[in-house]
Amino acid sequence: MTLDDLVRLRRARDRIDREYAQPLDVPSLARTALMSPGHFSRSFRAAYGETPYGYLMTRRIERAKALLRRGDLSVTEVCMAVGCTSLGSFSTRFTELVGESPSAYRARDHSAGAAIPACVARVGTRPVRNEEARPDATPLA
Template sequence: MPPVPEDLLVGLRRARDRIDRHYAQPLDLDALAATAGLSKYHFLRCFARTYGRTPHAYLTERRVERAQDLLRATDLTVTEVCRLVGYESLGSFSARFRRLVGTSPSAYQARWSAAGAPRIPGCFVLMHGLSDRDRAIAEKPRQGLGPGQSSP
């Protein structure tokens, strides 16, 4: 298979960066392809050829990596972590986590708890905006408000 033309790499990097920054939000192939300036099927082929995995697989890996961080370092429940990294279904999250990590999220968390690692209280994570989902919501500009106006 021939390499991806260099002029497309900037757009592919832009799309990959969007996945890295907004992994906790719903991302669809059309939006990512638009970010790269390509049709969705051409984007899909070029992304997979360049990064060795599809955009969906890349997104899944990012979400699971962040979930591992949260399960290791906080006392959040598996359900809370599931929601924070962008999953709506605990079953889907657990299945993907197990497939990539080799153990269930709760067993992973228990293993790190038993190691005695210091844990950040979940309330601190949620209250101080350390979750990426909360940060993305806070950074989203308010629609329809002019200068000096506040929300009702």
């Protein structure tokens, strides 16, 4: 993979980070990276360790966790706010990545993590698939 490819992939990843709540698909992200959809998907996975869709959903769940910690929105409102259109799919993916349902996560007391700066909390609370979780990791929130 060339440096130019990595720059174009980064541009697409940055777009996902910015526009996670918008409808995004592989063909439009591939156009952002100036690649064919197949080449983009393979290159993205090689560069970042997950598919473009997987990265998008991880970003959405990461944002959903922050909204749920605030506690002023319902799970359905959070689902729609992060760009998911199906509450069932959102809840399934959230549970897969976080290890508990969105309702259970929202109901938990998050005051212990309130003093942690957001930039630090983001690293410690980034959703990962359950089988990818390190056994020595301690959750921050």
